[in-house]
Amino acid sequence: xxxxxxxxxxxxxxxxxxxxxxxxxxxxxxxxxxxxxxxxxxxxxxxxxxxxxxxxxxxxxxxxxxxxxxxxxxxxxxxxxxxxxxxxxxxxxxxxxxxxxxxxxxxxxxxxxxxxxxxxxxxxxxxxxxxxxxxxxxxxxxxxxxxxxxxxxxxxxxxxxxxxxxxxxxxxxxxxxxxxxxxxxxxxxxxxxxxxxxxxxxxxxxxxxxxxxxxxxxxxxxxxxxxxxxxxxxxxxxxxxxxxxxxxxxxxxxxxxxxxxxxxxxxxxxxxxxxxxxxxxxxxxxxxxxxxxxxxxxxxxxxxxxxxxxx
Amino acid sequence: xxxxxxxxxxxxxxxxxxxxxxxxxxxxxxxxxxxxxxxxxxxxxxxxxxxxxxxxxxxxxxxxxxxxxxxxxxxxxxxxxxxxxxxxxxxxxxxxxxxxxxxxxxxxxxxxxxxxxxxxxxxxxxxxxxxxxxxxxxxxxxxxxxxxxxxxxxxxxxxxxxxxxxxxxxxxxxxxxxxxxxxxxxxxxxxxxxxxxxxxxxxxxxxxxxxxxxxxxxxxxxxxxxxxxxxxxxxxxxxxxxxxxxxxxxxxxxxxxxxxxxxxxxxxxxxxxxxxxxxxxxxxxxxxxxxxxx
Ligand SMILES: Nc1ncnc2c1ncn2[C@@H]1O[C@H](COP(=O)(O)OP(=O)(O)O)[C@@H](O)[C@H]1O
Ligand SMILES: [Mg+2]
Numbered sequence: 001x002x003x004x005x006x007x008x009x010x011x012x013x014x015x016x017x018x019x020x021x022x023x024x025x026x027x028x029x030x031x032x033x034x035x036x037x038x039x040x041x042x043x044x045x046x047x048x049x050x051x052x053x054x055x056x057x058x059x060x061x062x063x064x065x066x067x068x069x070x071x072x073x074x075x076x077x078x079x080x081x082x083x084x085x086x087x088x089x090x091x092x093x094x095x096x097x098x099x100x101x102x103x104x105x106x107x108x109x110x111x112x113x114x115x116x117x118x119x120x121x122x123x124x125x126x127x128x129x130x131x132x133x134x135x136x137x138x139x140x141x142x143x144x145x146x147x148x149x150x151x152x153x154x155x156x157x158x159x160x161x162x163x164x165x166x167x168x169x170x171x172x173x174x175x176x177x178x179x180x181x182x183x184x185x186x187x188x189x190x191x192x193x194x195x196x197x198x199x200x201x202x203x204x205x206x207x208x209x210x211x212x213x214x215x216x217x218x219x220x221x222x223x224x225x226x227x228x229x230x231x232x233x234x235x236x237x238x239x240x241x242x243x244x245x246x247x248x249x250x251x252x253x254x255x256x257x258x259x260x261x262x263x264x265x266x267x268x269x270x271x272x273x274x275x276x277x278x279x280x281x282x283x284x285x286x287x288x289x290x291x292x293x294x295x296x297x298x299x300x301x302x303x304x305x306x307x308x309x310x311x
Numbered sequence: 312x313x314x315x316x317x318x319x320x321x322x323x324x325x326x327x328x329x330x331x332x333x334x335x336x337x338x339x340x341x342x343x344x345x346x347x348x349x350x351x352x353x354x355x356x357x358x359x360x361x362x363x364x365x366x367x368x369x370x371x372x373x374x375x376x377x378x379x380x381x382x383x384x385x386x387x388x389x390x391x392x393x394x395x396x397x398x399x400x401x402x403x404x405x406x407x408x409x410x411x412x413x414x415x416x417x418x419x420x421x422x423x424x425x426x427x428x429x430x431x432x433x434x435x436x437x438x439x440x441x442x443x444x445x446x447x448x449x450x451x452x453x454x455x456x457x458x459x460x461x462x463x464x465x466x467x468x469x470x471x472x473x474x475x476x477x478x479x480x481x482x483x484x485x486x487x488x489x490x491x492x493x494x495x496x497x498x499x500x501x502x503x504x505x506x507x508x509x510x511x512x513x514x515x516x517x518x519x520x521x522x523x524x525x526x527x528x529x530x531x532x533x534x535x536x537x538x539x540x541x542x543x544x545x546x547x548x549x550x551x552x553x554x555x556x557x558x559x560x561x562x563x564x565x566x567x568x569x570x571x572x573x574x575x576x577x578x579x580x581x582x583x584x585x586x587x588x589x590x591x592x593x594x595x596x597x598x599x600x601x602x603x604x605x
Contacts, residue, residue: 089403
């Protein structure tokens with residue numbers, strides 16, 4: 001992901017009753033990526049999203065969404081941003097279709113176009129067959145799905161999804177995550193907030209972890225893992241049939257290798273870059289049977305735990 | 312904004328609440344008509360504003376139509392406004408609407424306007440229906456002046472209803488809970504409708520002048536005074552015509568339309584400005600308020 005940065009915050013700060021709930025936040029979100037705002041409850045994720053949408057005023061700092069300031073040009077931001085609020089709600093006396101039609105009208109989408117999009121979106125989120133049922137009869141999960149359709153009705157350049165999988169059953173979570181993962185292909189940048197690690201890990205390209213209003217860490221997922229856990233290195237694990245002291249020497253001398261440790265049949269190699277090809281060659285040349293080799297993938301759990309252990 | 316007004320109106324006209332209000336209005340009109348049927352027989356034909364008597368005569372037990380209207384207009388206003396904002400906030404629809412490209416004030420303006428339209432339709436319907444039935448009942452068509460007076464009365468009731476609606480909307484912005492905003496509006500209505508004029512003012516007023524002055528702080532008094540001047544131009548009492556007061560006290564040279572208008576002008580403008588104040592406060596509060604449902 002190296003699209004240009006389309007959403008940016010600079011020292012964004014928000015206070016409620018003298019308590020700082022978002023503290024000098026600096027975020028950089030690239031075009032057509034899925035950005036996860038991660039953090040425990042009360043970390044300030046919702047507040048951040050509200051500020052990015054111009055729905056609440058920051059105390060200080062600034063934000064930019066596709067070149068517009070949510071504080072000064074809220075309407076321009078709202079024209080291109082879709083929003084799924086936390087605890088999304090609809091008019092219970094209207095049908096799913098009517099609820100979406102109202103939002104489409106507020107966005108000046110023509111009736112024909114709106115009808116087409118509504119039909120399409122309700123199918124995509126899996127509630128096509130209840131399009132003409134009043135929302136009062138919907139379950140929490142169905143409303144959540146309708147909320148996602150609602151956020152996408154204007155074909156947004158960016159979708160802010162606040163806890164998009166809250167209230168969904170496991171199947172619903174999977175479908176929703178798949179749907180979100182497809183949004184960048186349709187040209188939509190996604191900012192989602194969640195405290196569900198594995199969900200974020202599954203779909204997000206980049207994340208920002210918030211804790212008590214402060215960014216703990218921000219960056220693309222794979223880069224973050226290495227920085228956080230391996231000090232910026234690649235960790236490569238090589239399993240051989242027999243440990244071979246010579247092999248350790250040879251690997252150690254490969255350019256880019258920083259450290260080699262042996263652990264039973266395993267060789268743990270720290271390197272500056274992905275040296276799997278070179279290492280494999282060296283192993284084979286030293287006549288040691290190679291069983292398997294893998295490059296360590298960092299799970300978000302590891303990152304998350306590293307930063308929240310202290311709490 | 313048109314979109315929101317249209318939706319609000321559609322909401323009102325499909326809601327059970329507004330249906331019940333209409334029912335209430337029709338029952339009250341029927342009762343009022345019956346009252347004037349009883350009361351109007353005492354009047355000699357050809358004297359004064361016979362047609363207006365339809366609205367102001369009371370029966371032996373049933374109060375006159377204007378008394379009914381004075382009673383239910385605040386209720387309608389409150390019913391139309393008490394949950395305008397807080398219901399949207401608590402149901403989570405407010406944040407969804409405000410994240411669309413609409414100005415925030417459009418939302419509250421649209422609600423206010425849709426309420427006024429609904430109110431106007433209700434009041435106009437009431438007055439037209441009563442006039443229609445009344446015409447058949449007494450067989451005397453209204454004079455041009457009576458029509459103008461009735462029209463002014465319609466405007467007056469709409470303004471009065473708008474005041475209560477504005478107040479209810481203000482409470483709906485102020486209080487997160489729907490029950491709180493409803494009860495506060497009703498409490499204020501009871502206060503002005505009963506306690507203020509009947510208990511508090513008599514207790515603190517030493518002279519008749521202060522009594523009258525203090526009374527006028529109540530929107531109910533303003534409305535009743537203006538009603539009396541408009542619909543009972545023969546009546547010269549400084550205050551309000553209450554049910555049962557006899558026509559015998561009336562002077563024979565009624566106020567001209569111009570004089571009536573001159574007299575009610577302060578009442579009308581006070582009511583309008585009270586409404587404007589309520590609305591302005593709601594507006595300002597709403598514009599600065601956090602929109603999250605918590
Ligand atoms: N309207 C408010 N008034 C006061 N404090 C608030 C308000 N809204 C949120 N907060 C506080 O701000 C903090 C951040 O909230 P929020 O952004 O909703 O967190 P998250 O979405 O990450 O769970 C919380 O500690 C919450 O109590
Ligand atoms: Mg939240």
